[in-house]
Amino acid sequence: MSLSSALLEAAVDQLATLPGIGRRTAMRLALDLLRREPQEVARFSEAIRRMREDVRFCEVCCNISDEPRCAICRDPNRDQATICVVEDIRDVIAIENTRQYKGRYHVLGGVISPMDGIGPDDLNTRQLMERIQDGIVREVILALGTTLEGDTTGFYLNRKVHERGVAVTMLARGISVGGELSMTDELTLGRSIADRKPYEQGMKR
């Protein structure tokens, strides 16, 4: 694909570096931006630059924050004894949306993936270990994805946290609420049978 404009080509090249965006889609995005007012595109471009330049990570939980300490860590009403460990900020948002959790978080910034050369030291694991040594934290909830990498990360963190005398829990696995049995994959269904609970307890909300 040779373009009549080096400027357009440069923008398409950059857009195509985004995950899941091929050159064809990048071209569609660039043409859409070209149709807008220059000030509008300047605002677009500036919002992205500023985000990367000025965003900080919470010094306690590594969540994204505009201040040294994020809103959740600053909130005195959140339970300090419980830390929910997640892969990234999207998981924080997902769990916050349930309104079921009143503890704090720890954002790893990824999962252990030997294939991609990502080890524990590339994640925010050191900060987590420091946090649980304050004598206040009683429970670490591992809220990681059910992938091979999520499991590897959970296995590693469970050992490390357990060594320091703090309880480790993980999210329940089973059939989805509102899900149909026949649509549930075998692994999940098998697990939900093995982990079955007394009826009264299982129906509790």
Next chain:
Amino acid sequence: MSLSSALLEAAVDQLATLPGIGRRTAMRLALDLLRREPQEVARFSEAIRRMREDVRFCEVCCNISDEPRCAICRDPNRDQATICVVEDIRDVIAIENTRQYKGRYHVLGGVISPMDGIGPDDLNTRQLMERIQDGIVREVILALGTTLEGDTTGFYLNRKVHERGVAVTMLARGISVGGELSMTDELTLGRSIADRKPYEQGMKR
């Protein structure tokens, strides 16, 4: 979705204005950008801003260009008697990639779409009418999409160009080269039967 960072939120809002990018995808893109070096994101942001600010449209054919006149219009070896009318620059690229066309182009910048409030005057039709009055242009090829809007635009332009005594042609419609008959839609197949050609002529390349 409430985020812990107004800066992140602003970037996600902007990314979500792109066509086909919802807030969930925008968040994924923003997190990817956040993981990069600040200088890398600054280059990303700058390429987009500069494209919109400095890109020009060729004063002859309205194609995207870094100079007042695009490379195709400047090329003395391109046939000046033939203008291929397309919707946007992606079509120019697609046709150039065939290496079958040696004439020039005219980029409309869209198609007539009453539903979206886009009429002939919102497109580069005036420039096309001016171009064909130079006495050099002998043929206008309408290379528009086979949608309702493409057909409406073709119908309009055919009349206008014809009025000025210039021949109008359109792309052949029929079964794809390498396509299977059973996979071809009814309209296309029906059209390819109605427009059948003598065998020798149809096999010519």
